[in-house]
Amino acid sequence: MRHEATSRLFERTDLDPMEIKAITGHKSLQMLSRYAHLRTADLADRLAGKRRGA
Template sequence: MAVRQAWERLIVRAQLKDLRFHDLRHEAISRFFEYGLSTPEVSLISGHRDLRMLARYTHLRPADIAKKLRSISS
């Protein structure tokens, strides 16, 4: 209950009406993918057992994939 109350106070102070605690999890998992962690690595961190659910957090951008491929071939 203390965590929930602290979260609610934080939301009021920051004037963020639409932010949910789950949004932070989504952001963190998305960042792990951006940093180049593999799906099994992110799954281990996040606790996802179903890779289809974890795939919802991947926001692949063609430019990022091209950059990654260039770094491999260099």
């Protein structure tokens, strides 16, 4: 569940990684990155300029 929630925070909010790290309780950005697996379609939308959570 933590894994899923972390990934969705990245995809559906405009929180920055440090804010998400504080929410999830990860001790480092390296550990945070292990939990965040982003969907390819969402990454493509972000590259196209779409805001997260929109």
